[in-house]
Amino acid sequence: QQKVQQSPESLIVPEGAMTSLNCTFSDSASQYFAWYRQHSGKAPKALMSIFSNGEKEEGRFTIHLNKASLHFSLHIRDSQPSDSALYLCAVSMGTGGADRLTFGKGTQLIIQP
Amino acid sequence: DAGVTQTPRHEVAEKGQTIILKCEPVSGHNDLFWYRQTKIQGLELLSYFRSKSLMEDGGAFKDRFKAEMLNSSFSTLKIQPTEPKDSAVYLCASSRQGRAEQFFGPGTRLTVL
Numbered sequence: 628q629q630k631v632q633q634s635p636e637s638l639i640v641p642e643g644a645m646t647s648l649n650c651t652f653s654d655s656a657s658q659y660f661a662w663y664r665q666h667s668g669k670a671p672k673a674l675m676s677i678f679s680n681g682e683k684e685e686g687r688f689t690i691h692l693n694k695a696s697l698h699f700s701l702h703i704r705d706s707q708p709s710d711s712a713l714y715l716c717a718v719s720m721g722t723g724g725a726d727r728l729t730f731g732k733g734t735q736l737i738i739q740p
Numbered sequence: 741d742a743g744v745t746q747t748p749r750h751e752v753a754e755k756g757q758t759i760i761l762k763c764e765p766v767s768g769h770n771d772l773f774w775y776r777q778t779k780i781q782g783l784e785l786l787s788y789f790r791s792k793s794l795m796e797d798g799g800a801f802k803d804r805f806k807a808e809m810l811n812s813s814f815s816t817l818k819i820q821p822t823e824p825k826d827s828a829v830y831l832c833a834s835s836r837q838g839r840a841e842q843f844f845g846p847g848t849r850l851t852v853l
Binding site for chain 1 (some may be wrong): 781796840846
């Protein structure tokens with residue numbers, strides 16, 4: 628059974644700094660990797676996803692995947708107070724992502740002004 | 741398009757009661773998921789439907805939890821009988837068949853006294 632773990636559990640970062648969040652998974656056959664963001668009291672919402680090894684950048688956010696290390700990460704450049712939220716990583720076994728997702732427990736991020 | 745809707749947003753139940761939570765997925769989505777979210781366990785999958793067929797029924801939750809998909813646009817989650825340890829946020833999510841991105845509803849916060 629797929630195991631997905633996130634680190635750290637919580638993180639406080641000063642405004643304007645770089646934030647780095649980590650996620651490890653157990654099954655090397657995993658095909659799809661994603662980050663979701665959940666603001667307090669709100670629904671989780673997909674932020675970014677990646678299928679193949681390497682990096683993908685969207686604005687201030689970069690996702691990095693290393694399948695051999697069973698690890699992917701999310702980096703937030705110039706972190707803003709509005710980035711404060713629970714970040715959930717998710718992994719799917721299915722080709723094209725067509726399978727159910729297994730989520731990590733989350734990293735609670737606080738950006739301090 | 742309307743997002744995933746869930747009702748009620750808050751529910752308070754006495755131990756031993758039966759409660760029914762409701763979910764309407766995004767129109768056109770074939771996959772529907774029920775999750776339980778707590779700080780300690782994170783997101784736990786309760787049930788997964790594809791085109792109204794039950795694909796996965798979270799093993800640990802089988803005895804008192806029953807999800808049904810009455811038609812393609814409506815699902816219920818029944819908890820019977822409720823216990824205080826069931827206090828959590830219950831999230832419903834949907835996705836297009838063949839696509840991994842899940843769209844979540846705002847959740848139902850259940851408190852069992």
